[in-house]
Amino acid sequence: MEKQIDNHYRYLQQHFSYLIRQQALLPGEKLPSERDIGERFNLTRMTVRQGLQTLEAEGLIYRQNRRGWFVSPPAVVYNPARRQSFIEYVSSQGFEPSTDLIGVTVNPADARMAELMKVDKGARLLFLQRRRSIDGRPVLIEHIYINTALLPGIEKEDMSQSLTHLLRNKYGQAYHSMNLIFKSTALLEDAARELGAAAGLPGLHIERTNYDAAGRVLELDYEYWRHDAVTIQIDVNDA
Amino acid sequence: MEKQIDNHYRYLQQHFSYLIRQQALLPGEKLPSERDIGERFNLTRMTVRQGLQTLEAEGLIYRQNRRGWFVSPPAVVYNPARRQSFIEYVSSQGFEPSTDLIGVTVNPADARMAELMKVDKGARLLFLQRRRSIDGRPVLIEHIYINTALLPGIEKEDMSQSLTHLLRNKYGQAYHSMNLIFKSTALLEDAARELGAAAGLPGLHIERTNYDAAGRVLELDYEYWRHDAVTIQIDVNDA
DNA sequence: CAGTGGTCTAGACCACTCC
DNA sequence: GAGTGGTCTAGACCACTGT
Known part of the structure; x- marks a missing residue:
């Protein structure tokens, strides 16, 4: 008993949704061009785009700026409590x-950052910007602020490696506790551009504060994810 | 040093974004109609709508079906680890x-639900659908499956009250551990309609499995949130 | 009823990617 | 240069809301 679809863009949505779920279209595969789809279904490009946008909102497809629409690969599961690095999970x-x-830059902390990281204004903070990809597809932009006073010499390390590993191996620092904030919102303009995505793309923001054993802020991490690329999973145990 | 905006819809976005941040437009306030905005800025309705949609994706405004666009109130912070009820937090x-x-219905478990809830197929499950609002604004639809065998007589209770309280007070059951899954995606069609929202609205799905002290599944909870209404916050402590 | 957003048409030009 | 999505125009009709 299928529901009657009277909207054209919904029809498109259901059509492609079906093809994707049946794996007639495979992850990473390119959809036909908007003009081709319009011709095939006798629809204006605006209507086609509306259909595609709803599929994008569902996380079934994604676009790369002016290159086309592609079927989204399955989302990676991120379980922050496991303290695995991006590379590991x-x-x-x-x-x-x-x-x-x-x-990579080293900057003195301004008033806002000083408060967030519980350091004095002007303290030297290492600022990293990284792009991370899964199977070659850019999925997140990361902005990291590191308290160099707690991790002397860290600015001389290779900053494209895993910070989790670096802290563990070189500094003997495991993350002890962390505070996590998740927010569903549009990608920032800069982040969208660096992901090769259209601005205003739905995104997931994660803000993570990592503390050392003494409760000092080791690192502040902002992650801007393509919203279809990740699922968050957490186990909460007895208090 | 402001960046030059050459896109019309981005100009609109920046304009309203500024007004909202300056509180020249207050939470809950209605924006002018799309046609009025178009006239004022000399733009087509399609362009106006595109601007408004980017503001919606940012979580700054929301719409109610055919009633208009409104400024979003601040998001509520949901911290699952605190085990507070919706009413409490x-x-x-x-x-x-x-x-x-x-x-409210009581149904026998089908194969899928039986597996998810670790009960026999055909076991009696209480199924609840609820809509929850903040300051009168519907923000989430909840689908709850309850294992009646573990909570005898629960189907006779008032199901618009807090389940957290009910379990605590009547059954002496506190939630022990829970498993949480967060996914940013479009609202389901039914959920969108019950929230008075347009279908395909960006949304946040939360799936929560609550276990009792013996590790049995007490309750399975699916929450479909308007994406601008909630921020998730979690503290993870030493393992 | 008038007013609102929801959907849709039939074009157009532009910016960028790929070859 | 051909093809792609990104933006935009100037309309139209419909479904629903409020009065």
Whole structure:
């Protein structure tokens, strides 16, 4: 007993949704061009785009700026409580992670950052911008602020590697506790551009504060994810 | 040093974003109609709608079906680890929570539900559908499956009240552990309609499995949130 | 009823990617 | 240069809301 679809864009949505679920269209595969779809279904490009946008909102397809629409791969599961690095949890799920370093600078903390990281104004903070990809598809932009006073010499390390590993191996620091904030919102304009995505793309923001054993802020991490690329999972145990 | 905006819809976005941040437009306030905005800025309705949709994706405004666009109130912070009820965490943040019971049925478990809840196929499950609002604004639809065998007589209770309280007071059951899954995706069609929202609205899905002290599944809870209405916050402590 | 957003048409030009 | 999505125009009719 299927529901009657009287909207054209919903018809498109259901059509492609069906093809994707049946795996007639495979992850990473390119959809026909908007003009081709319009011709095939006798629809204006605007209507086609509306249909595609609803599929994008569902996380079934994604676009790369002016290159086309593609079927979304399955989302990676991110379980922050496990304290695994991006590299660990992505590869353990059978995907291929990679990291591009976009920028590294050392800046004095302004008033806002000083408060967030519980350091004095002017303290030296290492600021990293990285892009991380899964199977070659850019999925998140990361902005990281590191308290260099707690991790001397860290700015001389290779910053495209896993910070989790670096802290563990070189500094003997495991993350002790962390505070996590998740928010569903549009990707920031810069993040969208660096992901090769259209601005205003639905995104997931994660803000993570990592503390050392003494409760000091080791690192502040902002992650801007393509919303279809990740599922968050957490186990909460007895208090 | 402001960036030059050459897109019309981005200009609109920046304009209203500014007004909202300056509180020249207050939470809950209605925006002018799409046609009025178009006239004022000399833009087509399609372009106006595109601008408004990006503001919606940012979580700054929301719409109610055919009633208009409104400024979003601040998001409520949901911290699952605190095991507070919706009523508790909403009211403790200075908002007014309310709950509408949409449906109650008792059904035998099908194969899928039986597996998810670790019961025999055909076991009696209480199924609740509720709509929850903050300050009168519907923000989430909840689908709850309850294992009646563990909570005898529960189907005779008032199901618009807090389940957390009911379990605590009548059954002496506190939630022990829970498993949480968060996914940013479009609202389901039914959920969107019950929230008075357009279908395909960006949404946040939360899936929560609550276990009793013996590790049995007490309750399975699916929450479909308007994406601008909630921020998730979790503290993870030493393992 | 008038007013609102929801959907849709039939075009157009532009910016960028790919070859 | 051909093809793609990104943006935009100037309309139209419909479904639903409020009065």
